[in-house]
Amino acid sequence: DAKTTQPTSMDCAEGRAANLPCNHSTISGNEYVYWYRQIHSQGPQYIIHGLKNNETNEMASLIITEDRKSSTLILPHATLRDTAVYYCIVRLANTGNQFYFGTGTSLTVIP
């Protein structure tokens, strides 16, 4: 599975959009991009995933570049409860073993 690079930390003003980048330049054609987040010391929680097309759900939007070498997770209206560590992971769906979580991006939403 491809590895990812994320900034260590980011701040965002409450109510503004939070844009979290992720580089995955070695991604292969059939690997998905997944995003998880971990609030404080709780278990990581799935947010969204995508292959090629941009995706949106009730939590966030995922924008994947055309060459698939990078992606951005967008939280459209960040709230204080979105303060968390966000992990970007690339892997094959439903195969293999590992989810490489890395150290993620620590997002702080500021009032």
Add this chain to the structure above:
Amino acid sequence: EAQVTQNPRYLITVTGKKLTVTCSQNMNHEYMSWYRQDPGLGLRQIYYSMNVEVTDKGDVPEGYKVSRKEKRNFPLILESPSPNQTSLYFCASRTRTGGFGELFFGEGSRLTVL
């Protein structure tokens, strides 16, 4: 409610005293895994299991044992705990058929070894 349940959530023990952290899932998932999380090191996989009676080492298996006698349970065993096993532990599960392989995590077990 679909969930992964870990027990105990918090435990303080002493070096050498055997302990078991239980993990149970109610989603009929084939795959289960244990992670430990330490400051600055992210989540690291200890052991995983692809199905009943099938287990394998992850990245940091030393000092741990697991078993998978039933599909729903995947206990983590520390035969002789040491202080370097003080950590936050997470159990996770996912299906291997259908869906997109989303991992479901338990709430975590914070272990302190004195």
